[in-house]
Amino acid sequence: MALLPILRFPDSRLHTRAAPVDVIDDTVRQLIRDMAETMYAAKGVGLAATQVDVHRRIAVIDTSEDHSALQVLINAEIIARSGECDSEEGCLSVPGVRETIRRAEWVRLRALDEHGKPFELEADGLLAVCIQHELDHLDGKVFVEYLSRLKLGRIKTRLLKQAQEDRNAATD
Numbered sequence: 001m002a003l004l005p006i007l008r009f010p011d012s013r014l015h016t017r018a019a020p021v022d023v024i025d026d027t028v029r030q031l032i033r034d035m036a037e038t039m040y041a042a043k044g045v046g047l048a049a050t051q052v053d054v055h056r057r058i059a060v061i062d063t064s065e066d067h068s069a070l071q072v073l074i075n076a077e078i079i080a081r082s083g084e085c086d087s088e089e090g091c092l093s094v095p096g097v098r099e100t101i102r103r104a105e106w107v108r109l110r111a112l113d114e115h116g117k118p119f120e121l122e123a124d125g126l127l128a129v130c131i132q133h134e135l136d137h138l139d140g141k142v143f144v145e146y147l148s149r150l151k152l153g154r155i156k157t158r159l160l161k162q163a164q165e166d167r168n169a170a171t172d
């Protein structure tokens with residue numbers, strides 16, 4: 001198991017569109033274990049492969065308090081959605097930022113599990129929001145890109161400044 005480095009916005013690699021997974025083998029399963037470990041260590045509720053610079057359609061999600069509900073999504077597609085809800089989101093690639101985003105309230109998706117078995121899942125509430133957020137990552141979209149240009153500009157400036165300070169601290 002290994003903790004993977006997480007790309008930080010506005011890293012342009014976060015805008016890569018992930019390709020479908022063709023073969024679900026031990027390499028993919030190892031990546032999934034590492035992604036889950038990385039997500040738990042960072043206290044996140046979801047992580048897309050894009051965020052660890054692997055551009056394949058894989059995401060892990062666990063919205064439980066006690067890490068008991070790991071959901072692995074491979075080649076997931078939302079096949080139905082309904083309603084609207086506004087909820088506050090954060091992202092491990094956009095540290096320190098929480099913003100309200102409008103999403104579908106309910107989704108149904110089709111995906112493969114870590115053994116290549118197809119399944120369907122219906123979700124609402126936090127899980128539905130999380131699924132939409134992670135699938136956006138795989139399409140190269142970060143949640144703050146739903147915000148106004150002005151707000152997004154401020155967030156970019158703040159994060160670039162923070163990254164610079166972190167680099168300075170590392171070399172002091």
Ligand code: NI
Binds near residue numbers: 090093137
């Ligand atoms: Ni995210």
